[in-house]
Amino acid sequence: MTIRTASNPVATCCASCHADVVDAACRICARKGMASVLCLGRTPLANDFRPWGAAPSARYPLHVMHCESCGLTQLADSVAPERLFSEYAYFSSASAPVIEHGLELSRFALRELDPPTAGFVVDIGSNDGYLLRGYARERFRVLGIDPATNIAAEARSAGVPTLDAYFSEAVAGRVVAEHGRADLIHANNVLAHVPDVLDFLRGCRTLLSAGGHLVIEVPYVADLVTKCLFDTIYHEHVYYFSMTSLCRLLDAAGLRALHVERNGFHGGSLRVVAGRGFAHARPSVARLLAAEHAVGVCDSGYYRDFADQVHRFLNRTRTELGELAALGNRISGFGAPAKATIMMSSAELPLEYICDSTPYKQDKLLPGTGIPIVAPDRLETDPTEYCVIFAWNYAESIIAANHGYLRRGGTFVKPVDCKLEYVRRA
Structure with a gap:
């Protein structure tokens, strides 16, 4: 892919980033000539946290495309999963909102899906076992599957049996042979990460019992566009799903969507319940499919203005915070999720440090920058005049936990809906 200097806020971008149609083949249907949605240039891997003095993070093209043939929005290029996930910097249990969401999700599954007493529950992309701990307490047999060796070890140390592997149809066969079929499978914010998504879903069908349920949560592409959530685009997220594209993938894997509901997690997500193809679907599926058809979510025109909106926001953000810094104001950040890497790679904001509660990230640098990540108490001992909340989906809890910063005259800055709120x- 040719690289050139760009005139937009991104420092470097691919030569085709301003083209309406790019000669790249869809990962699912192999159609060429996908529509360009947004190019963020060459960016570092969002979780490539490195200590002081380490070699700079490598950068890779980050270009979102849309296939009108199958309706799936996706990255033009992908990074090998082993490079992304073999050791992982995200620990679910470090986030109170993630724990609460996991509790709500398990309550939903137990209430709505009624898995058999002492049944077998599998979580694919199980991270540190946060979701399965509740099922284990209810005396379900549980198994986590996660490719990150450090994360899987953490889960096992917490008493959650975990297989460190990239889930596939072949891995599903091994699990069935050793443990039997699953009555309930969770795939919570993992499906977007899987390059061979059809193999993954076929594996779910292999693993699932005849009357069992697969519960998928994925960020919703309609919310990505309407709320301008461009900082949720990064190399780990290969796909950006609509209900229409997800139903087509489930059908191709021998599964069927049975129920769907939307929630506000990660800025806007779909929770989809699926089962084997003969199961009966609730009206919620048809309603959302009809709503997507009405607004043209699967048409490239739906994404036409997204890139311009993103680049206008990046220009405004750089200008506003740059002017504040020029007046002598110090600026910090709060939260070092993937969103922070994407925002800083795209806008290059004048930050002194970023606070994050995850010990694994502390005393390292935000990927692609020289900005140190520090413990949250730095905002008390060395407060800046302004603090940008990169983990905006947890903004309320961050502000509540750091109200003293506001009392001392500090100002939080929230990037919301392509504008800054002070x-x-x-």
Whole structure:
């Protein structure tokens, strides 16, 4: 892919980033000539946290495309999963909102899907076992599957049996041979990460019992576009699903969507319940499919203005915070999720440090920058005039936990809906 200097806020981007149609083949249907949605240039891997003095993070093209043939929005290029996930910097249990969401998700599954007492529950992309701990307490047999060796070891140390492997149809066969079929499978914010998504879903069908349920949660592409959530685009997220594209993939794998509901997690997500193809679907599936058809979510025109909106926001953000810094104001950040890497790679904001509660990330640098990640108490001992909340999906809990910063005259800055909101002491 040819690289050139760009005139937009991204420092470097691919030569085709301003083209309406790019000669790349869809990963699912192999159609060429997908529509360009957004190019963010060459960016570092979002979780490539490195210590001081380490070699700079490698950068890879980050270009989102849309296939009108199958309706699937996807990255033009992908990075080998082994490079992304073999050792992982995200620990679910470090986030109170993630724990609460996991509890709500398990309550939903137990209430709505009624898995058999002492049944077998599998979580694919199980991270540190946060979701399965509740099922284990209810005396279900549980198994986590996660490719990150450090994360899987953490889960096992917490008493959650975990297989460190990339899930596939072949791995599903091994699990069935050793443990039997699953009555309930969770795939929570993992499906977008899987390059061979059809093999993954076929594996789910292999593993699933005849009357069992697969519960998938994925960020929703309609919310990505309407809320301008461009900082949720990064190399780990190969796919950006609509209900229409997800139903087509489930059908191709011998599964069927039975129920869907939307929630606000990660800025807007779909929770989809699926089963084997003969199961009966609830009206919620047809309603959302009809709503997507009405607004043209699977048509490239739906994405036409997205890139311009993103680049206008990046220009405004750089200008606003740059002017504040020029006036002598110090600026920090709060939260070092993937969103922070993408925002900083795209806008290059003048930050002194970023606070994050995850010990694994502390005393390292935000990928692609020289900005140190520090413990949250730095905002108390060395407060800046402004603090950008990169983990905006947890903004309320961050502000509540750091109200003293506001009392001392600090200002939080929230990037929301492609604008900056300034939160000061009431």
